[in-house]
Amino acid sequence: MRGLLADLRFRGLVQQVSDAGLADTLDGETVTAYAGFDPSADSLHVGHLIGVFYLRRLQQAGHRPIALAGGGTGMIGDPSGKSEERQLLSADTLEANMTGIRAQLGRFLDFTPAAGAAQAVLVDNSEWLGELRLLEFLRDVGKHFGVGQMIAKETVRARLATPEQGMSFTEFSYMLLQAYDFLRLSDDYGCRLQLGGSDQWGNITMGIDLIRRLRGEEAWGLTWPLLVRPDGTKFGKTASGNVWLDERRTSAYQLFQFFLRTEDSVVGTYLRYYTWLDHERLEELDTAVATRPEARESQRTLAREVTRLVHGAEAAAKAERAAAALFSEEIAGLDERTLVDVLADAPSSTWSRDRLADGGLSLVEAMVETGLAPSRSAARTTIEQGGAYVNNHRELDRGRQLGPADLLRDRYLLLRRGRRDQHLVRFG
Numbered sequence: 001m002r003g004l005l006a007d008l009r010f011r012g013l014v015q016q017v018s019d020a021g022l023a024d025t026l027d028g029e030t031v032t033a034y035a036g037f038d039p040s041a042d043s044l045h046v047g048h049l050i051g052v053f054y055l056r057r058l059q060q061a062g063h064r065p066i067a068l069a070g071g072g073t074g075m076i077g078d079p080s081g082k083s084e085e086r087q088l089l090s091a092d093t094l095e096a097n098m099t100g101i102r103a104q105l106g107r108f109l110d111f112t113p114a115a116g117a118a119q120a121v122l123v124d125n126s127e128w129l130g131e132l133r134l135l136e137f138l139r140d141v142g143k144h145f146g147v148g149q150m151i152a153k154e155t156v157r158a159r160l161a162t163p164e165q166g167m168s169f170t171e172f173s174y175m176l177l178q179a180y181d182f183l184r185l186s187d188d189y190g191c192r193l194q195l196g197g198s199d200q201w202g203n204i205t206m207g208i209d210l211i212r213r214l215r216g217e218e219a220w221g222l223t224w225p226l227l228v229r230p231d232g233t234k235f236g237k238t239a240s241g242n243v244w245l246d247e248r249r250t251s252a253y254q255l256f257q258f259f260l261r262t263e264d265s266v267v268g269t270y271l272r273y274y275t276w277l278d279h280e281r282l283e284e285l286d287t288a289v290a291t292r293p294e295a296r297e298s299q300r301t302l303a304r305e306v307t308r309l310v311h312g313a314e315a316a317a318k319a320e321r322a323a324a325a326l327f328s329e330e331i332a333g334l335d336e337r338t339l340v341d342v343l344a345d346a347p348s349s350t351w352s353r354d355r356l357a358d359g360g361l362s363l364v365e366a367m368v369e370t371g372l373a374p375s376r377s378a379a380r381t382t383i384e385q386g387g388a389y390v391n392n393h394r395e396l397d398r399g400r401q402l403g404p405a406d407l408l409r410d411r412y413l414l415l416r417r418g419r420r421d422q423h424l425v426r427f428g
Contacts, residue, residue, distance in 0.1 A: 002279075003027040004061045010279060011272035013054070015198040018208060018221040022193075025220075026063070030117055033058050033193035033222075034066035034185055036073075036125075036178070040089065042100035043246035046258070047236030049306075050224055050273055054195050056108050059118050066121045066191055067105050069098050072129030073177050098124060104245050107310070121189065125181050132180075141180055144213050145206065150175060153202035175203045182207030186219060198223045227273070230263050245310055252311040253341040256319035259303040260296075264289050267298045275305040327419070329392045336409045343414065347371070348424040353404075356427065360401035363388065363415075370415055370423035382417055389416035 005023035008014050025031060035051040037044065044052070055065035071094050089097070102122055105111075109120035150156060153175065159167040182204075185191035194204045204221035211219045227235040236243055243258045244250040250258075262270055268286050271277060277285075285298040300320075308316035322338045325331045334342060349370065355361050364379040367388065373379035382388050383398040390406060391414050407413055413425040 004057070007279075008054075008057070012269060013050070013224045013273060014222065015225045016201050016221070016223045018205065019218075022220050022222065026058075026061070030062055030064065031058075031193050032064040032066060032185075032189055032191040033195055034068050034182075034191050035195040036068040036070050036181070037101060037105075039069050039071055039094055039097040039101055041242075041244075042097045043244045043249055044101055044104050045236050045242040045244045045250075046255070046306075047227070047242070048245075049310075050197075050227065051195065052105065052108050053274065053309075054224065055120070059109060059115070059120060062118055064118050064121070064189075065109055066123060066185060066189060067109065068181060068185070069101055069122065069124050071095075071098055071124040071126035073125055073174060073181070094126075100246065123185070123189075125177075125184075128184050129177060129180070137176075137180075140214075141176060141183075141210065144210060145176065145179075154199075156202075175206055178203040179207040179210045182219065183210050183214065186211050186215065186217065192218065193220045193222060196221075196223050197226050199226055224273075227269075230265050247311060247315075251337060251341050252307055252315040253319040253322050253338050254344075255310060256303045256307045256316070256323060257341075259306050260299050260323065262299050262302060264293050264298075267302060271298060271302050271305075274309075275302065277301070277305070325392075327392060327416075331392050331414065332408055334408075336411075339408060339412060343412075343422070343424045346414075346422040346424045348426060350426045350428055353427045356402065356404050356407075360403035363390065363395060363400040363402055364398060366402060366413075366415060366425070367417065370425065372415055372417040372421055372423055387418050390414070392416065 002010070003023055004026045005014065005017075019025075033055070035055055037048055037051065052067075055067060059065045105120075105122060110118070111120045111122065113119060150172070151160070156167065156172065159171075178200075182191070182194050194207055196204055201221065201223050204223065208219045208221055211217055229235055242250075243255060259270070259274075267289060268282070271282055271285060285301060288295065288297045304316050304320060307319050311319075318338070321330065322334055322342050325334060326342055331339065331342070347370070363383065364373075364376050367373040367379040367382065368376055372388075373382055379388070380398045383395060383400070386394055386396060388395050390400070390402065391408060402413065404410075407427060411427055413427065414422060415425065416422045
C-alpha cells in the first residue's frame with residue numbers, strides 16, 4: 001500500500017519537502033498541518049482547491065488539518081507571486097469575506113467531533129495578529145531574521161528588480177507575520193507541518209526556523225508546484241475573471257465547462273491534482289488521451305469529478321446533461337440560468353415581443369436577420385435541405401411561423417443552421 005507522501009508524489013503534488021523523513025512521519029504518526037487561505041474575496045476560487053484538497057487528503061489519512069483564514073495578514077497582502085501591491089481591505093469587508101470562506105471549507109473538511117483526532121480546525125490569524133504590540137514583536141520575532149536573509153527571498157527580489165513597482169515595508173513585513181502564524185499554531189495546536197504553493201517556500205522556511213530558535217522544536221514544510229495554464233497564464237482565471245466556488249458567482253455548469261475545456265497536454269496533471277481517482281484509472285485515462293484524444297474522456301471525467309466535489313453529484317449530473325443538451329432538443333428542459341450559461345458563447349440579439357404577434361414571425365426572416373442565412377432564398381434552401389433548427393428541433397417547413405409558444409422559458413428562441421451555427425434571440 002502506498003504511503004500518503006508517495007501518493008502525493010505520484011500525483012505530482014510535491015515540489016519541496018523540508019525533511020526527507022517526513023514520509024515516514026506521515027505514515028506512522030498523527031500530524032497537525034495547516035494551509036492558509038487569502039480572504040480577499042467572499043468566495044474561494046479553483047486556484048485554492050489544491051490547498052483545500054491537500055488538507056482533505058491529509059484528514060482522510062488520519063491527520064488533523066487546520067485551515068488558516070488570513071484575516072490579519074489579509075489586511076496587508078502577501079507579495080508572493082504578485083507583481084504589484086494590492087489594495088488593502090477594510091475590517092468589515094474582511095469579516096464578510098471570512099464568513100463566506102468558512103461555509104465553503106465546510107464542504108470539504110470535517111469540522112465535527114465525529115472526525116475524532118482528525119477533526120478539522122478553522123482559525124483566523126487576526127485573533128493574535130490584531131493583539132500584537134509592535135515593540136514586543138520586533139524584539140521577540142524580528143530580531144531573529146536578517147534583512148539580507150529577507151531580501152534574498154525570490155518573491156522579494158523579483159519585486160525589487162522592478163523599481164517602478166517596488167515593495168512597501170507593509171508587504172515586506174508579511175513573511176515575519178506568516179512565520180509568527182506558524183509559531184502560534186505550533187504553540188496552540190501542536191501544528192508541525194505547513195503546506196503551501198512553491199512560491200510560499202521562503203515564508204514557510206522562516207516559520208520553521210523561528211520555531212526551532214524559540215522553542216527548540218522540529219517543524220516541517222511541504223509545497224506543491226504552482227499551477228499555470230499551457231500558455232503561461234494563471235490557472236483558475238478566464239477572460240471574464242476568476243472561476244469561483246460560490247455558485248452565485250460561477251454556476252455549476254460554468255465550472256463544468258471550465259474543466260471540460262482543459263487542453264490534452266495538462267489534463268492528466270489536473271486529474272491527479274483535483275480528483276481522488278486511483279492510480280490505475282489515472283493511467284488508463286493517460287492512455288485514452290494518447291490514443292483517443294477526440295473522445296475527450298479525460299476532460300469529461302475531470303469536469304464531472306471536480307463539479308461533484310464542489311457542488312454535489314446532482315449538480316454535476318445536471319451540468320453534464322446541460323452540456324449534452326447544447327445541440328439537442330433537451331435544451332427545452334433547462335432552467336433559465338443554465339440555459340443562459342449553455343448559450344453564453346452563442347451570438348445573440350434582443351427583439352421586441354410584439355414581433356411574435358399577429359400570426360408570428362417568419363422563420364425565413366428570422367434566419368436572415370440573425371445572419372444565419374445571407375438571403376431569403378438561401379434561408380428557404382437551408383430549411384428544405386434539413387439544415388434549419390428551432391430550439392434544436394429540425395424544421396422542414398419553409399413557411400414556418402414563430403410564435404410565443406416557441407419560446408424557451410417564455411423569453412428565449414434558439415435558431416441554428418447546420419451542426420454548429422447558433423443564434424439566441426431574447427424577446428423583451
